[in-house]
Amino acid sequence: MLLHVSDLIKTYRGPDGAVEILNGISMTMNRGETLALTGESGSGKSTLLHLVGGLDQPDGGCVDIDGVDICALDDASRAAVRRDKVGVIFQQFNLIPSLNVASNITFQARLAGVEDPDWTRNLTTRMGLADHMGKYPEQLSGGQQQRVAIARTLAARPALVLADEPTGNLDEGTADTVLDLMLTLVAETNAALLMVTHSERLAMRMGRRLRLRAGRVA
Amino acid sequence: MRRPSLTMTGLHALLSHWWRNPIQLFTLVVGLSLATALWSGVQAVNAEARASYDAAAATLGEGEFEQITSDSGMILQADYVRLRRSGWLVSPVVEGQLDNARLIGLDPLTAPNGLGPVDMSNGQLTVDMLTSGVFFARQETLDLLGEYDISLVQSPDVAPGVILTDVGTAQRLLEMDGFLSRLIVAPAQPMNQVLFTDVTPKLTLRTPQNGTDVARLTDSFHLNLTAFGLLSFAVGIFIVHGAIGLAFEQRRPVIRTLRALGFPLRRLMALIAVELLALSLIAGAIGVGLGYIIAAALLTDVAATISGLYGASVSSTLQFRPEWWLSSMVIAVAGTGMAAATSLFQLSRMPLLASARPRAWAMQAGRGRMYQAGVAFGLLILAALLGLVGSGLIAGFGMLAALLIGAALALPVVLDRVLAFGTSRAKSVIIEWFWADTRQQLPGLSLALMALLLAMATNVGVSTMVSSFRLTFTGFLDQRLASEFYVYANDADQAAELQIFLTPRVDKVLPIQSVDQDIRGLPSEIYGPTAHATYRDNWLFLQSAPKAWARIESGEGVAINEQLARRGDIAIGDKITIAGKLFDVLGIYGDYGNPIGQVIVTEALFERLFPDSRALQFGLRMDPVDVPALTNELRNSFGLAETNMINQAGIKAFSLNVFERTFNVTGALNILTLAVAGFAILMSLLTLATMRLPQLAPVWAQGLTRARLGRIEIIRAVLLALLTAAFALPLGLALAWTLLAIVNVEAFGWRLPMYLFPMAYLRLAVFAMIAAILAALWPSYKLARTRPADLLKVFSNER
């Protein structure tokens, strides 16, 4: 099993005391699986994704990636798990503004020491990014930026890909193309994909669906 | 219920930003205050040091004038009247001891312009003087006096221990009715003048004293300190500019919202202008106070030295001089105004929506940078041209300004290229990101870095200048004031008596013979000192032929001073004519402070060339402790006036001591400048920190810890400081060179040699690094402690 989440709890301090956002979430994922995470706005989808990726700390329960309980790790070791095992794609601001496209794409792979030039070239050609390698993020359109973010994540061949509304800023046509590419590539690298989406249409194309309501899996 | 006016609502919104972000307000006020404090501190130290020097160097400035004296020390008032009647423009002086002070009576109506530090020739004071009498002195001097029926005027510019008054009052109090001490001869005299000896055969006309050399030397030093003041001003302006720019940058969202809600642009701009004016006044006042404290702390040193020389009669307190605190307030307000004008202009031109997000300082428009590079290049070329072909003091200062502004503008451009090169050469991914990210910070940091550059260049320039000056000065004093005591005889007979009197009383009497003669059409003096180890040991040549001293001593050739060499275009090996005979120039020596040319020949040669000349001056080698006793004896036995005896050992010790203290003071000011620049870096880093999250969050999400990002932040600051230091060193040396070799030559006609002090530069680089680390410490700590939630917001927020 690649991902094992059990009894995850997360609370935020609100104006009227603590608010439980996640209230005992449990789930598992294997390599090669794709899972759509849906739910109303504010239901805690992003929060769950962040906890799974080791980007934030839960208030209870644990997240287990490849047999390692990441909640018990210190900051540095959690960063290492993020670097080596997980790839995250957000709705926006995925890219490092000071680096050009080529450097952005290889960043995580080089950081994790797993850069594979042939694979990177393959990725960039299929993503249609070959002509933009020397550009800076601010010189790209939103769809292009998201493609760079996906290429960047997959270049490092992470075991677990987390995506938070990666196509939320894109029009339908572009969103479909980007998702197609993502699904194909995830399948090729035998990774697991956990994707937050608002779109039923996109969710239907994923292997499994999980709906959050009132801090629990509905 | 009254509805709040539109203006009040707007003001409330603007001010609420500071309320919510007190640290930003704090940094703005502190930045403005520090810039003001820097300027006002330097000004205060300068003004005070100058006042001390001036008082010390020449009590009355009377050394510049020819004087008429008498062997007896007294001149009949009738003789003075006869001289005036015959057309001589002379002015009487009466001096003597009153209680524990030196009372000097002058005649305000006949005294030449510029005599004395107090302008006694105007208005009510003159009337008072002519009726009941007025004492001008420092407060401490006035405190020494007993009861006199005379008005007292406190004047800090009078030398310590001296009271100035009018001739009549002085005569009355000193019981010298009908007598004068000496007469000062105005520089401009009528054309058809009767011979002076025809009018008063018993009196002697004396040329100005050589003692003013020291005064000229310190003048040069002051010019350089003034330049330092200007530099600190530039540093201050950069910091003010940075602080105000950031204040605008930080409030873009508020401003945008106000405008989106229909707040009139003009009123908004007026509100901001008024707000900034108020802030600059407050910060300026704090700055003046700070500057005063700093200067007072630094000055106890200088004051202590002067008290040491004059007894307890010198104030160790700083005068709260209006010229420096006013100028400081002007700096604060004008600097703020200048900086705000640019920002307000931008605001007036800004499209409504563009002001939403703090400007992505990322990758500034390439065109702007090209333009900046062009201006910088033009200014540097101009500086080089002025250095090569320009002449005159204006050209010298123009060159300084062009050099500094050009270099400051060039700094971001150069750093950008260096960082781009680093990015392209990086092997590891983190290092590549580090270079690229540093490059991205550059526009936001460049004002602070420019301030650091100027601070460091000033440091290098001024410490090089002051150290070179001190080294030269020490050597020069050892050389020129080698004897402990100098005595000037009034005439040849007295000289002969003096020599007989002095020989058994001191270690060695060194007669100094001299005649005035034109060399290559330039007024010069020929000296024939007695050959003595004193000279051989102490004289250093700027340039010389091989075995110069031996050959000069054998009468083969002569040595000349630098002024003569420069003005007469005379080089080593050239020949000059003295008393109709040709001599080789074998050595050229530094003669700092002397306005005219000078030639040194041996005593034997001098006697051959000028057989009729008799030495009127004597250098005395003796135990410095015995100087005061000998002074007394000479006064009593020969009636020699104070001005006939110069205690060079005292002057030398005093000068060196004051110099040493000044050196320490400049050192402290250097550190202060650096600290202020460091603070500017801190301000910029703090402001950037909030805008930097979108740049850092992706790196963090991909596996770099916050702690590591924090450490990288410190390394970045150190790297930028070191790069700036590397740029500042050549700039500072160019600055020192300009001051010593151009400005000084233009102003005074001699060139101070420039020495290098690598250890001082190294120490400076270390200081700059420490300043950078201190500046980066807090932002780095804050970054390392950023909550993940704040980083995550980057990815989900509509920014």
Ligand SMILES: Nc1ncnc2c1ncn2[C@@H]1O[C@H](COP(=O)(O)OP(=O)(O)OP(=O)(O)O)[C@@H](O)[C@H]1O
């Ligand atoms: N840093 C925080 N402090 C306090 N409350 C927070 C914080 N972050 C999120 N929340 C709250 O937690 C809840 C869940 O937020 P989350 O971002 O996970 O929702 P989401 O399901 O991703 O919504 P959306 O579909 O709009 O992206 C929201 O009610 C939000 O207000």
Ligand SMILES: [Mg+2]
């Ligand atoms: Mg969300």
